Amino acid sequence: xxxxxxxxxxxxxxxxxxxxxxxxxxxxxxxxxxxxxxxxxxxxxxxxxxxxxxxxxxxxxxxxxxxxxxxxxxxxxxxxxxxxxxxxxxxxxxxxxxxxxxxxxxxxxxxxxxxxxxxxxxxxxxxxxxxxxxxxxxxxxxxxxxxxxxxxxxxxxxxxxxxxxxxxxxxxxxxxxxxxxxxxxxxxxxxxxxxxxxxxxxxxxxxxxxxxxxxxxxxxxxxxxxxxxxxxxxxxxxxxxxxxxxxxxxxxxxxxxxxxxxxxxxxxxxxxxxxxx
Amino acid sequence: xxxxxxxxxxxxxxxxxxxxxxxxxxxxxxxxxxxxxxxxxxxxxxxxxxxxxxxxxxxxxxxxxxxxxxxxxxxxxxxxxxxxxxxxxxxxxxxxxxxxxxxxxxxxxxxxxxxxxxxxxxxxxxxxxxxxxxxxxxxxxxxxxxxxxxxxxxxxxxxxxxxxxxxxxxxxxxxxxxxxxxxxxxxxxxxxxxxxxxxxxxxxxxxxxxxxxxxxxxxxxxxxxxxxxxxxxxxxxxxxxxxxxxxxxxxxxxxxxxxxxxxxxxxxxxxxxxxxx
Numbered sequence: 001x002x003x004x005x006x007x008x009x010x011x012x013x014x015x016x017x018x019x020x021x022x023x024x025x026x027x028x029x030x031x032x033x034x035x036x037x038x039x040x041x042x043x044x045x046x047x048x049x050x051x052x053x054x055x056x057x058x059x060x061x062x063x064x065x066x067x068x069x070x071x072x073x074x075x076x077x078x079x080x081x082x083x084x085x086x087x088x089x090x091x092x093x094x095x096x097x098x099x100x101x102x103x104x105x106x107x108x109x110x111x112x113x114x115x116x117x118x119x120x121x122x123x124x125x126x127x128x129x130x131x132x133x134x135x136x137x138x139x140x141x142x143x144x145x146x147x148x149x150x151x152x153x154x155x156x157x158x159x160x161x162x163x164x165x166x167x168x169x170x171x172x173x174x175x176x177x178x179x180x181x182x183x184x185x186x187x188x189x190x191x192x193x194x195x196x197x198x199x200x201x202x203x204x205x206x207x208x209x210x211x212x213x214x215x216x217x218x219x220x221x222x223x224x225x226x227x228x229x230x231x232x233x234x235x236x237x238x239x240x241x242x243x244x245x246x247x248x249x250x251x252x253x254x255x256x257x258x259x260x261x262x263x264x265x266x267x268x269x270x271x272x273x274x275x276x277x
Numbered sequence: 278x279x280x281x282x283x284x285x286x287x288x289x290x291x292x293x294x295x296x297x298x299x300x301x302x303x304x305x306x307x308x309x310x311x312x313x314x315x316x317x318x319x320x321x322x323x324x325x326x327x328x329x330x331x332x333x334x335x336x337x338x339x340x341x342x343x344x345x346x347x348x349x350x351x352x353x354x355x356x357x358x359x360x361x362x363x364x365x366x367x368x369x370x371x372x373x374x375x376x377x378x379x380x381x382x383x384x385x386x387x388x389x390x391x392x393x394x395x396x397x398x399x400x401x402x403x404x405x406x407x408x409x410x411x412x413x414x415x416x417x418x419x420x421x422x423x424x425x426x427x428x429x430x431x432x433x434x435x436x437x438x439x440x441x442x443x444x445x446x447x448x449x450x451x452x453x454x455x456x457x458x459x460x461x462x463x464x465x466x467x468x469x470x471x472x473x474x475x476x477x478x479x480x481x482x483x484x485x486x487x488x489x490x491x492x493x494x495x496x497x498x499x500x501x502x503x504x505x506x507x508x509x510x511x512x513x514x515x516x517x518x519x520x521x522x523x524x525x526x527x528x529x530x531x532x533x534x535x536x537x538x539x540x541x542x543x544x545x546x547x548x549x550x551x552x553x554x
Contacts, residue, residue: 021389029302033304102424147379
């Protein structure tokens with residue numbers, strides 16, 4: 001099941017999908033990726049994801065030798081060969097096999113299918129817990145493969161019962177989660193950070209949807225104190241869709257905050273998102 | 278030549294040295310490494326490098342299931358199987374094959390031999406050119422595989438004729454290069470940054486050597502203006518040894534500076550380093 005993957009022009013069995021250890025992703029963490037869902041055999045927002053993937057590749061000076069139409073065709077073929085239905089696809093473009101161990105050349109391109117998975121229903125009903133964590137992603141507009149901090153702090157999240165981090169920059173602005181964006185609701189307005197974050201595709205469509213629903217939107221910096229004083233808070237990504245944040249846990253530097261239960265704006269957005277999707 | 282590598286308990290031909298694409302280095306840039314030289318079949322400072330490798334692994338919560346004696350034995354066997362002589366060895370420990378694409382498990386351990394290489398003699402005689410670049414390595418004490426910024430700015434270095442970057446933090450302190458440490462000479466003192474840098478093995482031994490030579494040493498922050506006003510500047514690493522910096526190029530934010538030729542302290546240290554090695 002989901003046994004077919006794509007690597008540099010060939011459809012292979014997943015077991016055969018290997019890279020030589022001289023690849024710059026392995027030696028130097030150098031690569032970009034993107035990830036999107038497919039439902040009933042149809043990829044979701046694939047042109048948005050392909051465009052972002054291309055921008056990420058350009059940001060790391062990695063040539064992506066596939067047109068949008070070719071990417072689209074690989075996606076369709078992969079979904080078809082893996083039996084359609086629901087799932088996810090990850091594009092990966094690495095620095096390639098570097099002769100000197102440092103200079104990128106001939107990137108390796110991968111497209112990998114994944115089984116459909118989603119956070120437990122519990123977190124949509126009761127909301128999730130986030131941990132405020134001082135960190136700034138490097139090259140925040142680029143979806144690089146650098147998840148060192150996000151992975152490194154997983155044990156710290158578990159210790160306090162949090163599912164996700166919220167990264168706080170050194171000026172006290174809350175930027176994003178490790179694999180998600182976030183927004184708050186305050187005085188009837190939906191407020192979403194926009195500077196120095198990864199511009200999420202789900203974030204984009206959620207804001208568009210909210211605007212269509214007549215919700216007023218502000219895209220600007222959000223301070224930690226604003227988050228802690230917010231009426232509601234939402235975390236969003238391709239995998240999560242829109243999910244309520246109902247607990248904010250902090251290290252020593254911040255105060256905790258519990259929202260009780262998901263608020264009306266969040267519930268309205270979640271409903272609308274299901275229909276929109 | 279140098280055809281034998283080590284992967285998870287087995288000595289393999291280099292061509293056969295592959296990782297499955299589900300490895301967390303490929304998907305999430307998650308891994309640590311170390312690199313050291315061997316000369317005439319003898320590894321240089323291997324216990325220092327093994328100790329740092331272990332600390333890096335601990336920093337990313339990656340279990341390293343090899344004792345120091347086992348690492349040492351792998352190194353000796355690798356050098357022996359590859360015909361001795363001069364070269365380099367890289368240890369790599371990755372996040373392993375993650376079932377969920379995010380949670381590390383059973384790290385993959387690699388030891389890879391490399392042909393001996395060294396910067397051209399020219400740069401030791403005339404000195405190298407560095408480019409000041411605003412950047413702070415994440416987790417600076419850990420030798421992770423994250424070299425995204427160092428690799429990404431290679432074209433920018435080439436454009437201004439620089440061989441290496443010097444990373445300047447947001448407070449204007451010059452910390453380190455991408456794969457090297459640096460120090461300055463001022464009023465007869467050797468001044469080396471120590472906070473928020475990778476603690477280089479060559480840096481450590483160079484400072485020890487300088488102390489034995491009666492040179493007075495300060496380990497502390499170095500500002501950009503101090504660097505620009507320094508009498509001499511040195512870049513150092515396992516691959517480079519000690520190399521004079523004779524040109525400092527900047528973006529718009531800093532001033533340029535040329536030192537003319539390598540200074541007396543640098544030449545003395547380079548001589549002593551050759552003998553010490």
